Amino acid sequence: MTNHGDIAEYALRLGDDALVHGQRLCEWCADAPFLEEDIAIANAGLDYLGRARMLLQYAGSILGRSEDELAFLRDAPEFRNLLIVELPRGDFAFATVCQYLLDEYELLFFEALTNSKDETLAAIAAKAIKEVRYHQRRSVEWMRRLGLGTEESNRRAQAALDELWGYVAEFFDADELETRVIADGVGVDRSALEVVWRDRVGDLLDEVELSLPGDEWQVSGGRSGVHTEHLGHMLGEMQFMQRAYPGLEW
Amino acid sequence: MSEASDLEQRFEDKIAADERIEPKDWMPDAYRKNLIRQMSQHAHSEVIGMQPEGNWLTRAPTLERKSVLLAKIQDEAGHGLYLYSATETLGVTREELVAALHEGRAKYASIFNYPSLTWADIGAIGWLVDGAAIVNQISLQRTSYGPYARAMVRICKEESFHQRQGYQIMVRLAEGSEAQKQMAQDALNRWWWPSLMMFGPHDGESAHSAQSMLWKIKRMSNDDGRQKFVDQTVPQADIIDLTVPDPDLKWNEARGHYDFGEINWDEFMQVISGNGPCNRQRLGQHKKAHEEGAWVREAMAAYAKRKAETAHD
Numbered sequence: 368m369t370n371h372g373d374i375a376e377y378a379l380r381l382g383d384d385a386l387v388h389g390q391r392l393c394e395w396c397a398d399a400p401f402l403e404e405d406i407a408i409a410n411a412g413l414d415y416l417g418r419a420r421m422l423l424q425y426a427g428s429i430l431g432r433s434e435d436e437l438a439f440l441r442d443a444p445e446f447r448n449l450l451i452v453e454l455p456r457g458d459f460a461f462a463t464v465c466q467y468l469l470d471e472y473e474l475l476f477f478e479a480l481t482n483s484k485d486e487t488l489a490a491i492a493a494k495a496i497k498e499v500r501y502h503q504r505r506s507v508e509w510m511r512r513l514g515l516g517t518e519e520s521n522r523r524a525q526a527a528l529d530e531l532w533g534y535v536a537e538f539f540d541a542d543e544l545e546t547r548v549i550a551d552g553v554g555v556d557r558s559a560l561e562v563v564w565r566d567r568v569g570d571l572l573d574e575v576e577l578s579l580p581g582d583e584w585q586v587s588g589g590r591s592g593v594h595t596e597h598l599g600h601m602l603g604e605m606q607f608m609q610r611a612y613p614g615l616e617w
Numbered sequence: 618m619s620e621a622s623d624l625e626q627r628f629e630d631k632i633a634a635d636e637r638i639e640p641k642d643w644m645p646d647a648y649r650k651n652l653i654r655q656m657s658q659h660a661h662s663e664v665i666g667m668q669p670e671g672n673w674l675t676r677a678p679t680l681e682r683k684s685v686l687l688a689k690i691q692d693e694a695g696h697g698l699y700l701y702s703a704t705e706t707l708g709v710t711r712e713e714l715v716a717a718l719h720e721g722r723a724k725y726a727s728i729f730n731y732p733s734l735t736w737a738d739i740g741a742i743g744w745l746v747d748g749a750a751i752v753n754q755i756s757l758q759r760t761s762y763g764p765y766a767r768a769m770v771r772i773c774k775e776e777s778f779h780q781r782q783g784y785q786i787m788v789r790l791a792e793g794s795e796a797q798k799q800m801a802q803d804a805l806n807r808w809w810w811p812s813l814m815m816f817g818p819h820d821g822e823s824a825h826s827a828q829s830m831l832w833k834i835k836r837m838s839n840d841d842g843r844q845k846f847v848d849q850t851v852p853q854a855d856i857i858d859l860t861v862p863d864p865d866l867k868w869n870e871a872r873g874h875y876d877f878g879e880i881n882w883d884e885f886m887q888v889i890s891g892n893g894p895c896n897r898q899r900l901g902q903h904k905k906a907h908e909e910g911a912w913v914r915e916a917m918a919a920y921a922k923r924k925a926e927t928a929h930d
Contacts, residue, residue, distance in 0.1 A: 391673045394675060398902075399908075400913035401910055404913075406694045409688075413684060413691070417684065418683070435680060458909070476748075516918075516923075517919045556637040604675050604676055613679075617736070617789060
């Protein structure tokens with residue numbers, strides 16, 4: 368029987384991934400390269416915010432805190448998201464490559480999580496996987512356009528890939544808590560996803576004429592609350608209202 | 618009867634019979650130009666309107682508010698897209714319309730040249746700005762150009778949700794702490810008059826009104842729309858104990874309408890001629906996003922070409 372605290376922490380981690388990524392997508396508002404993309408990015412943003420809310424509500428139901436308390440009243444070291452989602456938004460190539468790497472990971476992750484013995488997590492995963500399949504189809508198509516489009520788009524996509532690659536190892540790291548929830552059949556063994564992920568990503572990069580960066584530079588720490596400098600600034604903005612006007616209804 | 622005047626007569630007959638003009642129908646050049654001006658201005662307004670709301674998206678006070686606001690802004694982008702497409706049926710491209718915006722030849726609703734300074738402004742924009750837009754758009758469901766009328770039917774459905782979400786934000790603030798009430802009142806103070814300006818100059822002074830009314834492009838006069846908006850909005854302010862910032866506002870039993878004060882027309886002229894507080898910022902942001910997106914659009918076109926060539930081989 369899995370400890371409730373472990374489940375709450377596990378849900379919180381996944382909720383934070385979705386929340387922080389959703390917040391970054393919000394930064395694209397009225398700033399996309401054309402109107403159809405404004406709509407598409409907002410669509411993805413809504414999916415992530417919706418997922419964040421389900422997961423934070425679930426974690427909160429165990430911890431006795433509301434989704435908004437969890438989102439707006441924790442400081443950066445208490446956030447548990449993967450570092451890759453907190454990186455500054457960057458240009459459209461950076462955002463696209465980030466989304467693509469994340470989509471391939473989430474595709475494998477949420478597919479596996481649908482088998483969780485925790486019914487709530489399995490149900491959230493079943494909803495998420497439908498969204499992720501759509502996100503991935505879209506980001507693959509954009510990877511093709513950028514990789515095979517113009518010299519400039521290829522150069523920008525390669526630069527983004529080189530920058531982002533240092534953060535992908537964290538997709539597959541498991542700590543003690545995760546090892547426990549995996550043993551109970553609640554969590555997903557992320558290390559088992561790495562080979563397939565690398566195959567799929569490698570094949571696509573090959574197809575779109577981008578080169579696979581080396582693995583010599585790897586950063587991690589998000590799951591244990593050791594973040595990049597960027598997260599604090601993001602929270603400063605995101606949490607402004609709840610910090611400036613504590614305890615009110617909006 | 619010459620062929621040209623025959624066509625013109627058929628057009629006039631259709632307008633008189635309240636029938637819709639469709640893209641392939643003959644229409645006078647001036648009618649087409651007038652429509653392109655009005656519809657593209659409408660499309661640009663939806664798109665530029667994303668900016669003052671987007672300004673609070675990353676700072677929305679709750680996750681629910683953030684999601685609802687994002688969905689609303691996405692609707693606005695959808696309305697913009699829908700209206701650009703409807704305008705394109707008149708034989709103009711979206712690229713041309715956007716270029717006209719960037720070169721200052723096309724306008725957008727001047728209300729978006731005011732800043733959104735607090736969270737309450739998001740409430741006020743939904744309540745007042747969308748509220749005023751709906752009054753206009755409901756009448757445009759009967760506009761004489763078919764694609765425009767059909768676009769309005771769809772857009773009106775979503776706009777009424779927007780207006781309600783805005784008012785609901787104001788209700789919550791008005792029921793809240795002193796600071797929240799003050800925030801709501803301050804937002805009403807700043808957005809009230811610009812909302813009344815959205816209906817444009819008095820009927821006698823409106824540059825395009827008379828001809829547009831004859832052609833049934835416009836179905837309600839500026840002053841009638843403004844009166845309707847005041848009549849429906851003042852009681853909503855009363856319910857939540859907010860004060861409309863107009864000392865001349867009072868119910869006129871004889872007319873069955875509210876009397877209200879005169880708009881500051883100097884300010885109105887300043888803002889529509891490009892000198893409002895945010896004109897440069899709004900247009901600058903739109904241009905910047907467009908310019909920064911140029912390489913993306915080029916990549917997309919190059920890839921499409923490459924794909925078409927490969928398919929050919």
